[in-house]
Amino acid sequence: MTGIIVADLPAIVFMKVGRHAGEDFAEILDRKRAEFARTGMIFWGYGGGTMHPIQRVQPFARMKIEQGVGLTLLMEPIDSRHPPTEAVAKEYSRDGINWQTVPEGITVRGSRYALVLDEIHAGDLDIDLAQYRVGIGPSAGRVASEYVQGRVDKACLERVEGGVPAGESKIIRVDHSATLKEPYAVLLR
């Protein structure tokens, strides 16, 4: 991720990442990189109720693209204890109406949604969540450093101009990133 600095990221998808569905984060990364080599894209599985593909990620991404801004996934590594599962997605949909077979060579385990990514880059980066606001949904405008806590471990965020008041910074170390690519996020089944 050499060369990427905070000032270049006006819009991000922030996500805490770790062990999932019986795989360590490093194993998932290796598998996803192999999938990218085979298919030219990555389905990064996720769940929860804060980043619905149709309600949140897609419209946020389209809005940012229209503004001439790219959208980057930033991953913060954490210890997590997600239980193993054999469930693998067979189909995906960008609209909930039309479903297609998950491309051969891509495997998403134990997730009902997936971000669609370009290549994943490694490299440390510090971001200040106090510089970002929630970009879409009923909490739009909330300060990210207050919003991302507890059960909320992912969010569509936009950077706001102006400095952060003293004592309110919340610096997060991110170690992997990727650009979202169209259709940005999909439903899985």
Place this chain on the structure above:
Amino acid sequence: MPLDLRLALNAVSDIVTNRPLPLREFDQIYMKVGDIVVHAEFVARRFDKRNVVFVGDGDAIGLAMVHLMNEKVIDYGPSHVTVLDFDERLVNSVNTFAADYECGDRIQARPYNVVDALPSDLVGAFQGFHINPPWGQYNNGESVAVFVERAIRLTAQGGLGVVVIADDPTLTWTQQVLQRTQSLGVSHGCVIDEMIPAYHSYHLDDAPGLRSCTLIFRKIADDGLSNDRLPTTRLENFYGRGNPLRIHYVRELPNVSRGRADDRTYRLEPLSEGGTR
């Protein structure tokens, strides 16, 4: 008659178990049991002895009221409830439940989408309405306005109308939509009879503190509303930014396993020979 909390929670548990799983794509986000008990009991008092209509009822408040009355948990409530909803799973779940519990004379559900003109036999036929529409954050409250207009058109003069929408003084959009909704009701023959600010919560993952109010209109004059199919210009961002109303009906796929666990989600592993030794 004081509310017996155990009986009320047990009755509403029947309702919650009966609800189809929500489709987040259409803003179907269900109230939790405690909120349903409180809201259904409150609305039942306001709708006592009235023939009322619910335009959309994913929360199953209408069925909850009827069931609470049927189980004799409350001795007040509407004389009849009509539920109109575009989700056939919900329509069928209400009618099947009503048949099972022998309260079909008090509640009936039928398919309807607000994009369509109202069935002529229902216009002005009710003494009360209840709506809990998509909250209109990204369409200046237009999705709320559409539901309010349809619901007022369904209601006769003297009728009461309950509107559940977002209400958080710290979120500007909720106050703008609330102001527009109140103005709209007044401009279509209603007065504001009552309002309970920040009355309940949907416990949203991405807005855990967001509250909704109960706004009650009383219709005192002609509404002056037409009854036409909606133009597409009113459907933009209906379910949120970039999500217009484009689905006419959610149709239920025929199945015979109603009320049973979906057998695609488990398998039975028989006890092996000698397993009891």
